[in-house]
Amino acid sequence: MRFSFLSLMRNAMAGQSLWTPQWPQVEPKPFYDAIIVGAGGHGLGAAYYLAKEHGITNVAVLDKGWLGGGNTGRNTTIIRSNYLYDESAGLYDHALKLWESLSQELNYNVMFSQRGVLMLAHTVHDIQVFKRHVYANQRLGIDNEWLTPAEAQAYCPPLNISADARYPVLGAALQRRGGVARHDAVAWGYARAAAERGVDIIQNCAAVSIRRDADGRVAGVDTERGFIGAKKVAVSVAGNTSPLMESAGVRLPLESYPLQALVSEPVKPVMPCVVMSNTVHGYISQSDKGELVIGSGTDQYISYSQRGALHIVEETVAAICELFPTFSRMRMLRNWGGIVDVTPDRSPIVGKTPVPGLYVNCGWGTGGFKATPGSAHVFAHTIARDEPHGLNAPFHLDRFRTGRLIDEAAAAAVAH
Amino acid sequence: MIQVRCPYCDALLPEQEFAYAGQAHIARPEDPSAETDEAWRDYLYIRSNTRGLHKERWRHVHGCGRFFNAIRDTVSDRIQETYRMFETPAGGSADE
Ligand SMILES: Cc1cc2nc3c(=O)[nH]c(=O)nc-3n(C[C@H](O)[C@H](O)[C@H](O)COP(=O)(O)OP(=O)(O)OC[C@H]3O[C@@H](n4cnc5c(N)ncnc54)[C@H](O)[C@@H]3O)c2cc1C
Ligand SMILES: [Zn+2]
Numbered sequence: 063m064r065f066s067f068l069s070l071m072r073n074a075m076a077g078q079s080l081w082t083p084q085w086p087q088v089e090p091k092p093f094y095d096a097i098i099v100g101a102g103g104h105g106l107g108a109a110y111y112l113a114k115e116h117g118i119t120n121v122a123v124l125d126k127g128w129l130g131g132g133n134t135g136r137n138t139t140i141i142r143s144n145y146l147y148d149e150s151a152g153l154y155d156h157a158l159k160l161w162e163s164l165s166q167e168l169n170y171n172v173m174f175s176q177r178g179v180l181m182l183a184h185t186v187h188d189i190q191v192f193k194r195h196v197y198a199n200q201r202l203g204i205d206n207e208w209l210t211p212a213e214a215q216a217y218c219p220p221l222n223i224s225a226d227a228r229y230p231v232l233g234a235a236l237q238r239r240g241g242v243a244r245h246d247a248v249a250w251g252y253a254r255a256a257a258e259r260g261v262d263i264i265q266n267c268a269a270v271s272i273r274r275d276a277d278g279r280v281a282g283v284d285t286e287r288g289f290i291g292a293k294k295v296a297v298s299v300a301g302n303t304s305p306l307m308e309s310a311g312v313r314l315p316l317e318s319y320p321l322q323a324l325v326s327e328p329v330k331p332v333m334p335c336v337v338m339s340n341t342v343h344g345y346i347s348q349s350d351k352g353e354l355v356i357g358s359g360t361d362q363y364i365s366y367s368q369r370g371a372l373h374i375v376e377e378t379v380a381a382i383c384e385l386f387p388t389f390s391r392m393r394m395l396r397n398w399g400g401i402v403d404v405t406p407d408r409s410p411i412v413g414k415t416p417v418p419g420l421y422v423n424c425g426w427g428t429g430g431f432k433a434t435p436g437s438a439h440v441f442a443h444t445i446a447r448d449e450p451h452g453l454n455a456p457f458h459l460d461r462f463r464t465g466r467l468i469d470e471a472a473a474a475a476v477a478h
Numbered sequence: 479m480i481q482v483r484c485p486y487c488d489a490l491l492p493e494q495e496f497a498y499a500g501q502a503h504i505a506r507p508e509d510p511s512a513e514t515d516e517a518w519r520d521y522l523y524i525r526s527n528t529r530g531l532h533k534e535r536w537r538h539v540h541g542c543g544r545f546f547n548a549i550r551d552t553v554s555d556r557i558q559e560t561y562r563m564f565e566t567p568a569g570g571s572a573d574e
Contacts, residue, residue: 302529304525304526304527304528304529305527305528305529313520313524313526314524314527315519315523315524315525316525316527317500317525317527318527318552362493362497362498363498363534363550363552363555364527364528364532364534364552365552365553365555366529366552366553367552367553367554367555371479371480371493372479373479373493373494406522406523462519462522462523462524463515463516463518463519464515465515
C-alpha cells in the first residue's frame with residue numbers, strides 16, 4: 063500500500079475504509095541471514111537499508127514491546143548536525159542530508175520541518191564553546207551561525223532576553239537546516255518500507271540472550287518465544303544494550319540513565335523554532351498539533367525504570383518559564399521518561415564487536431534521534447560488508463582501548 | 479525523587495542532598511605503568527551498568543560531605559541498604 067493523492071481521495075470518499083495494514087504480523091522463522099534486535103528507528107532503518115541497498119532481505123527485526131515504543135517514540139525530536147569534531151559532524155550531517163529526502167524515500171510523511179535550532183549561550187564559557195563550534199562547522203561547510211541576543215529574539219520572538227533574567231541570554235548559535243520530525247512516523251515509515259521488501263518485524267519478542275557457537279561465532283538469539291538462528295546479529299536496543307551484550311561476553315563502556323520529556327496542552331502557533339539551553343537543561347519546540355514539547359536533563363543515577371524523578375522536570379519547567387515568561391500559565395498534559403545509554407565521550411558506538419557476526423549500535427545517549435537515517439544507513443553497511451562505512455569507522459568500540467575518543471562530552475557538556 | 483540514608487549522619491534525606499558518584503568498588507591499578515591498554519580501558523570506561531542490584535557510590539554533598547556506598551535496584555530505583563566506605567554490606571560482599 064502506497065500513499066498518493068489518489069489513495070487519499072479514494073479513502074476520503076470511502077470513509078477511510080480502504081486502508082490495509084502497513085506491515086503484516088508474522089511468526090518468527092527458525093533462521094535468518096540477519097537478526098536486528100530492537101525495532102526503534104535505528105534498527106528498523108538498518109533493516110530497510112540492508113534490504114534496499116545490500117539485497118539482504120531474509121532479515122528479522124525483534125522488539126520486546128511494540129515498534130517505536132522505546133526512545134524513538136519518547137524523544138523531543140530535535141535534529142541538527144552542528145557537532146564539534148569532524149567525525150561527529152560527518153556522521154550527523156550525513157543523517158541530516160538523508161532527513162531532507164526521507165519522506166519521498168519512504169513514501170511516508172515524516173513531517174521533517176527545518177525550522178532552525180537555536181542554542182542559547184548564558185555564560186562566557188557558553189559563548190566561547192559555541193563560537194568554536196560555529197567556526198569548526200563553517201570550515202566543514204556545515205551551516206551554523208552566531209547571533210546576538212537581539213538577533214536571537216528576532217528569530218524567536220517569545221524569548222526573554224532582558225539582562226536581569228535569571229539565565230540571561232548572551233547570544234545564540236543557530237543552525238537553520240536543523241529542526242524536528244514526527245518520531246512515530248519515522249518508525250512506521252521504515253517498518254512499512256522494510257516489510258515491503260520482505261523483512262519480518264516481530265513485536266512482543268524480547269531477546270533474552272545472544273547465543274554463540276563452539277568457535278565463538280554468533281549463532282542466533284534466544285528469545286521469549288524460543289531460539290532463532292542467524293548468521294549475523296545486530297543489537298540496536300539503546301538503554302538496554304549492556305545486559306544483552308553481556309550475554310555474548312561483550313562488556314561495554316555504557317551507563318543507562320532516565321531522560322524525561324513533557325508536553326503541554328495544544329495552543330496556536332507561538333514557537334517558530336527549536337530552542338535549546340544546555341546550561342539550564344531546557345529544550346523546547348512546538349509540535350504541529352500545537353503542544354509545547356519540552357525536554358529535560360537526565361537523572362543523576364543509572365536506572366532501567368523508564369521514568370525519572372519529578373524534581374528534574376520541575377527544574378526544567380522553571381528554566382523554561384524564565385526564558386519564556388509567556389508560557390508560565392500553560393498546563394502540562396503528560397510527562398514520561400526513556401532510558402538512554404551514555405558513553406564516556408558522549409559519542410555513539412557503531413560497528414563490529416570482538417564476537418564474529420555480532421554488531422552493535424548504541425551509546426547514542428540523549429541525542430540519537432537526529433542521527434536515525436544516517437546511523438541506520440552506515441550500520442546496515444557494516445552488517446552487510448562486515449566492515450564499517452567510512453563515516454562510522456571512527457566510532458569503533460576499540461577507541462576506548464586506544465584512547466582515540468571523540469570527545470563531544472568535553473566539547474559540549476551535554477549531547478543533545 | 480528517591481530518599482537516601484546517609485550512613486554517617488544516620489538520616490533518611492531527599493536525593494537532592496546527595497550526588498551520585500558511579501559504580502562502587504572499582505579498584506585503582508596498583509602499579510599504573512605496568513597495566514595493559516585493555517586493563518586501563520576496563521578501569522576507566524567499562525561499567526557493569528547492572529539491571530538489578532547495583533553497588534554504587536553516593537556523596538552527601540549538602541551534608542557531611544562524605545562518600546558512602548549503596549545497593550540499589552536499578553529497575554525499581556529502591557535503595558536496599560547504604561554502608562560506609564570500606565564496610566561490608568549486610569547483604570553480601572563488598573566486591574561485585
Ligand atoms: C526524553 C528523551 C528526549 C530525547 N530527545 C532527543 C532529541 O531531541 N533529539 C535527539 O536526537 N535525540 C533525542 N533523544 C535520544 C533519542 O531518542 C535516541 O537516541 C534514539 O531514539 C535511539 O533510537 P534507537 O532506535 O537506537 O532506540 P529505541 O527507539 O529505544 O529502540 C530500541 C528498541 O529496542 C527494544 N528492546 C530493548 N531491549 C530489547 C530486548 N532485549 N529484546 C528485544 N527488543 C529490545 C526496545 O523496546 C526499543 O523499541 C531523546 C531521548 C529521550 C528519552
Ligand atoms: Zn551525611
